[in-house]
Amino acid sequence: MYEFLQYQVCDAMTADPIAISPASKLREVEELFENHDFNGVPVVDAQRRLLGVVTKFDLLKAFSFDAHALVPHYDEIMEQPAEAVMSRDPVSVAPQLPLSRLLQKMVEMRVKSLPVVENGRLVGIVAREDLLKALRRATIRHELPVHEEP
Amino acid sequence: MTTLLYTHPACLDHDTGFGHPECSARLTAILNMLRTSPFAALEWRDAPKAEIAQLTRIHPLAHVEQLLARIPRHGHYAIDGDTILSPQSGEAALRAAGAVCAAVDAVLKGEANNAFCAIRPPGHHAEPRQAMGFCLFGNVAIGAAHARAAHGLERVAIIDFDVHHGNGTQAAFEQDAGYLYISTHQAYIYPGTGRRDERGVGNIVNLPLLANSGSADLRHVWQQDIEPALREFQPQLILISAGFDAHYLDPLAELNFNEDDYRWLTEQILAVAADECEGRVVSLLEGGYNLPALAASVAAHVKALMEAPRIVQRSLVKRILERQKAKRNAASS
Ligand SMILES: [Zn+2]
Numbered sequence: 001m002y003e004f005l006q007y008q009v010c011d012a013m014t015a016d017p018i019a020i021s022p023a024s025k026l027r028e029v030e031e032l033f034e035n036h037d038f039n040g041v042p043v044v045d046a047q048r049r050l051l052g053v054v055t056k057f058d059l060l061k062a063f064s065f066d067a068h069a070l071v072p073h074y075d076e077i078m079e080q081p082a083e084a085v086m087s088r089d090p091v092s093v094a095p096q097l098p099l100s101r102l103l104q105k106m107v108e109m110r111v112k113s114l115p116v117v118e119n120g121r122l123v124g125i126v127a128r129e130d131l132l133k134a135l136r137r138a139t140i141r142h143e144l145p146v147h148e149e150p
Numbered sequence: 151m152t153t154l155l156y157t158h159p160a161c162l163d164h165d166t167g168f169g170h171p172e173c174s175a176r177l178t179a180i181l182n183m184l185r186t187s188p189f190a191a192l193e194w195r196d197a198p199k200a201e202i203a204q205l206t207r208i209h210p211l212a213h214v215e216q217l218l219a220r221i222p223r224h225g226h227y228a229i230d231g232d233t234i235l236s237p238q239s240g241e242a243a244l245r246a247a248g249a250v251c252a253a254v255d256a257v258l259k260g261e262a263n264n265a266f267c268a269i270r271p272p273g274h275h276a277e278p279r280q281a282m283g284f285c286l287f288g289n290v291a292i293g294a295a296h297a298r299a300a301h302g303l304e305r306v307a308i309i310d311f312d313v314h315h316g317n318g319t320q321a322a323f324e325q326d327a328g329y330l331y332i333s334t335h336q337a338y339i340y341p342g343t344g345r346r347d348e349r350g351v352g353n354i355v356n357l358p359l360l361a362n363s364g365s366a367d368l369r370h371v372w373q374q375d376i377e378p379a380l381r382e383f384q385p386q387l388i389l390i391s392a393g394f395d396a397h398y399l400d401p402l403a404e405l406n407f408n409e410d411d412y413r414w415l416t417e418q419i420l421a422v423a424a425d426e427c428e429g430r431v432v433s434l435l436e437g438g439y440n441l442p443a444l445a446a447s448v449a450a451h452v453k454a455l456m457e458a459p460r461i462v463q464r465s466l467v468k469r470i471l472e473r474q475k476a477k478r479n480a481a482s483s
Contacts, residue, residue, distance in 0.1 A: 071231075
């Protein structure tokens with residue numbers, strides 16, 4: 001477990017992740033969710049500055065009851081741009097953040113993934129699965145015998 | 151004395167298209183339930199078509215003509231994403247509004263204690279100049295206006311317990327103190343109207359409830375708001391916009407009423423009607439989209455209407471006992 005304390009976000013994250021533009025339609029977002037096991041997808045401008053995140057919950061929220069219609073209409077809603085439903089000013093983390101602190105943050109916030117930002121640009125995304133993998137990797141050596149028999 | 155049931159086969163022929171929640175199976179489920187033996191005492195009557203002059207008390211003639219002109223010969227015509235016309239929609243809409251007027255006539259003539267109109271399309275979202283939200287004509291507003299115009303009533307109350315706010319009914323009456331409109335509905339959902347501060351000329355009582363409100367919240371608003379407003383108004387007739395989509399199994403909203411809440415609420419309304427207007431109540435179907443829940447809720451509502459004489463009696467006994475108690479207290483002090 002000591003080794004885990006040495007890890008940083010950049011050791012576990014997915015670098016250069018797929019991101020979408022604010023004008024991307026919810027239909028495209030849905031396709032991304034369908035084809036990858038993303039929890040959420042970052043929204044960036046042309047300079048890859050992070051503007052927001054669209055999660056599966058945000059997508060579901062677009063279908064919740066509101067004042068506009070008695071019944072939500074699938075095709076109409078799927079034509080909406082990502083910026084209509086994205087969470088703005090999302091929490092992000094730096095690549096140098098220790099994984100132990102990322103773990104605390106994700107548990108407290110109950111989020112499934114977080115974007116990684118360096119110098120204002122999106123450089124990665126880190127998810128619960130990445131943390132679990134890092135925990136496994138950091139502790140696997142302890143299963144080996146410490147003192148080899150001669 | 152009895153409970154009347156107004157309906158018409160034409161109401162089954164209003165076709166909203168494949169998979170639409172406001173479908174004729176709703177009415178079929180209700181009518182099948184009302185044909186079972188516990189409802190044998192209901193007196194079934196065919197709903198007549200409303201006269202154009204009855205509609206134009208609420209809707210401008212040009213709007214009525216335009217709506218009827220849009221009815222397609224084949225297929226469907228969409229007024230908006232949810233509000234659909236089919237070839238038989240015109241007759242269904244006229245029978246729905248006509249049912250309420252006929253029920254008002256019968257109850258005011260003393261032919262029955264009360265009546266239930268098993269009709270579709272529903273009506274409470276239909277504004278004077280705009281059909282919307284599954285609704286073509288404002289059935290309850292047309293019935294209330296008929297009671298005043300044809301029978302000379304001065305005060306007609308409408309209680310709307312559909313989960314959605316009756317924007318159409320409110321729009322029709324918000325300037326006329328001869329009508330009292332009371333609505334319970336889920337806040338922040340369709341159609342977006344129905345805030346507490348929308349009070350008309352003091353004759354609109356909006357009681358928005360937060361998602362997941364249930365039996366206890368219904369009893370609370372009844373005691374705090376509905377009953378006091380209703381008694382103060384001293385209605386000569388009570389109409390009920392009876393939508394059952396506040397049921398906990400309904401797919402279109404998130405309130406948690408159950409069948410027994412509908413029985414309870416109906417009995418409360420009947421008790422006030424017994425005191426204020428000789429029990430005269432006309433109820434009509436609005437929403438409700440889970441078929442078994444809808445049929446069971448209508449059953450509880452109509453059963454209570456049929457048992458009105460017992461409720462009237464109970465209310466009378468209660469008043470006599472209260473009077474005796476008051477006399478005893480006066481004598482002993
Ligand atoms: Zn409704």
